[in-house]
Amino acid sequence: MTSHVDFAAEIDNVSHIFSGRAQAIVDVTLKVKAGEFVSIVGPSGCGKTTILNLLAGLIPLQRGTIAVAGKQPHAGRHDVAYMLARDCLFPWRTAIQNAMVGTEFRGISKAEGSRRALGFLKRVGLDEFADHYPKALSHGMRQRVALARTFAMESSILLMDEPFGALDAQTKMQLEALLLDLWNDERRSVVFITHDLSEAVTLSDRVIVMSARPGRIVDNISIPLPRPRSVRSLQKDPAYHELYAKVWSRLEFTLDTNAQALST
Amino acid sequence: MIGHEVDQRGKTLSAQLVALVLFLALWEWVSTAKIIEPLFIGRPSGIAKYLYTALTNGTILTEAAWTLGATLSAFALGSFFGIAFGLLFAVFPSAEKFFEPFFSAFNALPRVALAPLFLLWFGLGVGSKIALGLSLTFFIVLANTIAGARSVDRDFLILSQTLGASKSKIFFKVTLMSAIPTIFSGLKLGLIYALLGVIAGEIIASQHGLGQMLTFLAGTFDTNGVFGVLVLLGLIGVILTNIMTMLERRLLRWR
Numbered sequence: 445m446t447s448h449v450d451f452a453a454e455i456d457n458v459s460h461i462f463s464g465r466a467q468a469i470v471d472v473t474l475k476v477k478a479g480e481f482v483s484i485v486g487p488s489g490c491g492k493t494t495i496l497n498l499l500a501g502l503i504p505l506q507r508g509t510i511a512v513a514g515k516q517p518h519a520g521r522h523d524v525a526y527m528l529a530r531d532c533l534f535p536w537r538t539a540i541q542n543a544m545v546g547t548e549f550r551g552i553s554k555a556e557g558s559r560r561a562l563g564f565l566k567r568v569g570l571d572e573f574a575d576h577y578p579k580a581l582s583h584g585m586r587q588r589v590a591l592a593r594t595f596a597m598e599s600s601i602l603l604m605d606e607p608f609g610a611l612d613a614q615t616k617m618q619l620e621a622l623l624l625d626l627w628n629d630e631r632r633s634v635v636f637i638t639h640d641l642s643e644a645v646t647l648s649d650r651v652i653v654m655s656a657r658p659g660r661i662v663d664n665i666s667i668p669l670p671r672p673r674s675v676r677s678l679q680k681d682p683a684y685h686e687l688y689a690k691v692w693s694r695l696e697f698t699l700d701t702n703a704q705a706l707s708t
Numbered sequence: 709m710i711g712h713e714v715d716q717r718g719k720t721l722s723a724q725l726v727a728l729v730l731f732l733a734l735w736e737w738v739s740t741a742k743i744i745e746p747l748f749i750g751r752p753s754g755i756a757k758y759l760y761t762a763l764t765n766g767t768i769l770t771e772a773a774w775t776l777g778a779t780l781s782a783f784a785l786g787s788f789f790g791i792a793f794g795l796l797f798a799v800f801p802s803a804e805k806f807f808e809p810f811f812s813a814f815n816a817l818p819r820v821a822l823a824p825l826f827l828l829w830f831g832l833g834v835g836s837k838i839a840l841g842l843s844l845t846f847f848i849v850l851a852n853t854i855a856g857a858r859s860v861d862r863d864f865l866i867l868s869q870t871l872g873a874s875k876s877k878i879f880f881k882v883t884l885m886s887a888i889p890t891i892f893s894g895l896k897l898g899l900i901y902a903l904l905g906v907i908a909g910e911i912i913a914s915q916h917g918l919g920q921m922l923t924f925l926a927g928t929f930d931t932n933g934v935f936g937v938l939v940l941l942g943l944i945g946v947i948l949t950n951i952m953t954m955l956e957r958r959l960l961r962w963r
Contacts, residue, residue, distance in 0.1 A: 500870055502869070519869045519870050519872075520870060520871065525870075526867070528866075528867065532863050532864060532867045534882070534885065535962055536886075536960075536962045537962075545871065546872075549868060549871040549872055549873035549877055549881075550871065550872045577961070577962040578962075579962065579963070597871070
């Protein structure tokens, strides 16, 4: 085994500028171990999504180096699955057909695709809704189908861009619990973008705190809470609240310095 | 609740029927009393009599079959080429840039003005009628296909790309699928315009079809006959539209 296989993602000194706009990210260096769950938090516009899009190969790398499982990033790699805040379910496909989209696009046989899709629909509690069209599903249910679609691809690396950002608080907690369960059973490497600190602390092994634009990494906080975790009981765990406060103080610090920079 | 709605619909329907009967009675009276010259407006009983004979001896049905045949051919050809070119333009925007000025110039032309030319090229028969209907349907379906293919959700494309879909898979399984509702509304409109083009062609010069019957009947001052053909034409239009709506409901259940 070569050393790079130990890392799901290695980001080295990466900077990115969008043409005609301010610098998005500066000198970002970050390593994600295989099987690790890493969240990136930061104020909006700090370049979180830029990092994810670079990893996904959706935008070209400008400066620095990036390796995803030891190889250059490019869109459509079979070992990477990408999930957005919008469920992006195709309205003309039923829940099961949507859960099969990834395997179908990757040329995996229909039998295998539907076996996996049904398995994950069951895991997210939607097997009874397999033949429903998205219009008949609630927001939370739709995002659960998207979760099944993402996991059915059996990619070892998951890139998630605020996947629960559009949901109400209760549904969000349900889906976080679901993600924790799925992740516990199938250890994938996850890079998770969010602006919700409690979500980041609840789910992650490590939380990366970024400053406001231009985005830099200001802290890298490990979350040594024991696993498996329960979203609900964590709410009553003082260790969780301590970690939450720690992440918050770091984020607050970046907001303050940003405010100072703006006022001078 | 539902019972109430059915009740309401029943009431509306009976009111409509009463209004229709009153209108026909008034028409009959105005015509028989010669308040308006019957030559201009015919009379409902005369129209019914005409339709009865024409339907029983089958003449009007043969002519309707000519019109319908031409309409469906014009529709099928126009839709086929409209969708084909629309998709071609969606895939190759440079092709659209090339064809666009020619197509818009042609589309801006009042199509009926082309009828004499089509008669010259395709003769008095069904060919010139199909050409006229086709020239109308084509542009409607083309415009809708392009609009539909363009309206595809950008996030769908990004997602498909990250999922590893090939270009052809993205085209057939994402772009085309999201274009279908818009294409379908183009087809619905295109069918009505195919009928319009065919009737216009038959009115101008033809040996067959309901349009030709209209010119003949009007030329011989058979006003009841003219109205009879119009009733049948209206009926055909309604049936065609309903068939398309039914198809749409079945195919686009997911909406």
